[in-house]
Structure formats: structure tokens, C-alpha cells
Amino acid sequence: MVPVPSHSIVPERDLGKMPVLECQHLGIDFGGLTAVNEFNLTVGQTEIAGLIGPNGAGKTTVFNLLTKVYQPTRGTILLNGKDTHGMSIAQANRAGIARTFQNIRLFNNLSVEDNVKIGLHNQVRYPMWDGVFRLPKFWKQEKLAHESAMELLSIFDMQDLAGHEAGSLPYGAQRRLEIVRALATNPSLLLLDEPAAGMNPSETAELMENIVKIRDTFHIAIMLIEHDMNLVMGICEGICVLNFGQIIAKGTAEEIQANPKVIEAYLGSQKKEGSKG
Numbered sequence: 001m002v003p004v005p006s007h008s009i010v011p012e013r014d015l016g017k018m019p020v021l022e023c024q025h026l027g028i029d030f031g032g033l034t035a036v037n038e039f040n041l042t043v044g045q046t047e048i049a050g051l052i053g054p055n056g057a058g059k060t061t062v063f064n065l066l067t068k069v070y071q072p073t074r075g076t077i078l079l080n081g082k083d084t085h086g087m088s089i090a091q092a093n094r095a096g097i098a099r100t101f102q103n104i105r106l107f108n109n110l111s112v113e114d115n116v117k118i119g120l121h122n123q124v125r126y127p128m129w130d131g132v133f134r135l136p137k138f139w140k141q142e143k144l145a146h147e148s149a150m151e152l153l154s155i156f157d158m159q160d161l162a163g164h165e166a167g168s169l170p171y172g173a174q175r176r177l178e179i180v181r182a183l184a185t186n187p188s189l190l191l192l193d194e195p196a197a198g199m200n201p202s203e204t205a206e207l208m209e210n211i212v213k214i215r216d217t218f219h220i221a222i223m224l225i226e227h228d229m230n231l232v233m234g235i236c237e238g239i240c241v242l243n244f245g246q247i248i249a250k251g252t253a254e255e256i257q258a259n260p261k262v263i264e265a266y267l268g269s270q271k272k273e274g275s276k277g
């Protein structure tokens, strides 16, 4: 039995299992600015978790700490129980963490399939010479990579787009492709940075269904940053609210929506913005 810390909000079905992520006293300073401090969070093995808060609260910085873009000034990150201290971005990815970005980062001139294959790359194994001389092992791996890429693209019904240039896809499809490429690295924790940004309500509704489908199909945890409260409150089981780099609340959608501190710092202004449009 794995003890779950008291600051945990993991769903019941994940209790007793090794959490996918445990952040303990995590923090980072940029010169005199403390961007994140005392960030303590546990994410369950199959949890969909949300990280919300006002602009500049430190959400993307948390993702950058988890993925090793930044090394923390203090604190610990355990990924599937393993301390990620000193890992590079690639090592953290191989250890099971993958992400998408607020601003789409695809290889625009490559095909959709090749973008997914880049994600698969950390699992393809053959000696260098097999690749250089196009030996049978290389072709076997290529065939497997093609099949895996098509299977992953089918999650979003994108198989027919495999040969298209990634940069030529409509915006919503590019966002979906980024998720597929991240999934191709076989993560146990998938981080999505504002996945619904720029999507219309029907695309967002479809995205919500797909996020749940990905969790159910791959049995992984998903943590997302999002300003679309319909999405967050609709699918996130545990929600963590950041303000000025500090966690001000953790809980279920109902608890967060009723929390006066969260309403004052964030949800109140979100509602006003929503009513403007």
C-alpha cells in the first residue's frame, strides 16, 4: 500500500496506487522574483487534474519545472516514485512525462505522420548501421512505427491526414496533432497547456470527450492548464488553484467553485470576462 499524503486530492480509484506525480515543497525564483513557492501536489495514476489561476500565476512555470525546462530552486518532483532531480528534458520524457505547449510547436514542413513518428522515436530501437544501410531490422521498425502512428492518429480520426503537411492543417487539427505527438512518447503523465485555446465551443466539447477517452484508453494521468472553466469543471477530478505562485486551493470542481478565495482571486473575474462576450 502506497501512503497518499494528506494534501492529496486524488480520486478514490487511484488511492493505494503509486501516484504518477508528487511535488513536494517545489519552488523556483527568477532573480528576485519567486515565481512558484511551496507547490505541493499529488496526481493519481489515472486522474484528470486541472491547474488554474490568473495570468502570470505560475502555471506554465510549474509545467516547465515538471518537464525539466527549468530546474527547481527548491523542492522535489517524484515521477512514478522516482526523483527527477538532475534529469534533462529528454530523460524526463523517457521517464514518462510529455506535454503540449500553449503556442503550438509542430514541425510544420513535415507530414502529420512524421510529426507523430518523432514522438515515437524514443521507443524505436535498432543499431545505427541498420538505419544507414536500410537493413531488414530498420524496415521492420519503420513498419511498426507507421502502424503505431496510424493507430495514434485514429484517436482523433486523423488517419486520412497522415500525408498532409502539419503546417497546412486547420488550427484545431494542429492542436490535436500536438496531443497525438505527445502521446506517441508513451507517457504516464500527459501535460496539456491550454488545449482549448482558440477552439470554438463545439471543438472544445469534442476535445473534452477526447481527453477522457485518452485517459480511459491509455490508463494515464492528464494534467491540464486551462482558462475555459466549462472544460475544467466538466472533466477535471482534482483542481489546483495558483495565485502569485502559491496554491490557494485544491479540491473537486464543486469545492473550487464554492471557495471564496478562488472566487476573489480568479473565478469572479472569469465570470465578468465571460459576460462581456
Ligand SMILES: Nc1ncnc2c1ncn2[C@@H]1O[C@H](COP(=O)(O)OP(=O)(O)OP(=O)(O)O)[C@@H](O)[C@H]1O
Pocket (backbone or CB within 6 Å): 030, 033, 035, 053, 054, 055, 056, 057, 058, 059, 060, 061, 062
Ligand atoms: N524564464 C523566466 N524568467 C523570468 N521570469 C519568468 C520566467 N518564466 C516565467 N517568469 C515569470 O514567472 C511568473 C509566472 O509566469 P507563468 O508564465 O508561469 O504564468 P501563467 O500562470 O502560466 O500565466 P498565463 O496564464 O498568462 O500563461 C510571471 O511573473 C513570469 O513573468
